Amino acid sequence: MSEVATTETPAAPTHAPDGVKLRWYVVHVFSGFENRVQQIIREKAAKQGIAEHFGEILIPTEEVIEIKRGQRKQVEKKFMPGYVLVQMAMTDDAWHLVTAIDRVTGFLGAGKKPTPITDKEAQRLVSQGKGNNADGSEKKPRSLIVYDIGDQVRVTDGPFNSFTGTVEEVDEDRQRLKVSVSIFGRATPVELEYAQVEKGK
Numbered sequence: 389m390s391e392v393a394t395t396e397t398p399a400a401p402t403h404a405p406d407g408v409k410l411r412w413y414v415v416h417v418f419s420g421f422e423n424r425v426q427q428i429i430r431e432k433a434a435k436q437g438i439a440e441h442f443g444e445i446l447i448p449t450e451e452v453i454e455i456k457r458g459q460r461k462q463v464e465k466k467f468m469p470g471y472v473l474v475q476m477a478m479t480d481d482a483w484h485l486v487t488a489i490d491r492v493t494g495f496l497g498a499g500k501k502p503t504p505i506t507d508k509e510a511q512r513l514v515s516q517g518k519g520n521n522a523d524g525s526e527k528k529p530r531s532l533i534v535y536d537i538g539d540q541v542r543v544t545d546g547p548f549n550s551f552t553g554t555v556e557e558v559d560e561d562r563q564r565l566k567v568s569v570s571i572f573g574r575a576t577p578v579e580l581e582y583a584q585v586e587k588g589k
Contacts, residue, residue, distance in 0.1 A: 433485060441477040
């Protein structure tokens with residue numbers, strides 16, 4: 389079951405059969421229960437005969453790079469944990485359906501009145517989840533490991549395996565570092581990928 393908030397690009401607000409606009413709302417839920425809430429909204433809406441009051445229900449996720457023990461792995465992570473995007477007609481029935489679900493704490497908005505987000509905001513969130521930049525161009529998955537100039541690192545792969553060094557340059561876009569390592573007593577700069585090093589302890 390996919391939890392990716394990126395299956396489709398949000399269209400302009402559509403209309404339910406009764407003529408009510410479907411708008412995008414942000415629902416706050418207990419972190420870790422996003423998928424369950426997504427499923428329950430679908431099931432309850434169908435059971436109560438108001439499925440047409442709901443459009444897409446999305447959980448914002450993005451592709452990120454995790455580096456563990458020198459191994460680089462692309463995984464999917466929620467970039468807005470605790471939130472679900474719901475395209476819906478804000479009728480009394482639909483509002484009660486969502487707010488009555490266990491682990492839902494409410495809608496984003498001032499007071500008790502839910503505030504819809506704009507189509508542009510919804511588009512931005514979905515594009516981020518798809519791994520796209522604001523202009524629609526594809527962006528590389530970001531790394532969960534952040535390196536700074538001056539960090540001490542240990543090389544875990546390649547010809548300099550087991551060497552330690554100091555980060556001199558960081559290229560986040562290319563996920564590469566320039567590291568100064570000591571070779572035969574001389575500080576020598578070498579270029580390495582994130583996956584080839586680990587932070588010193």
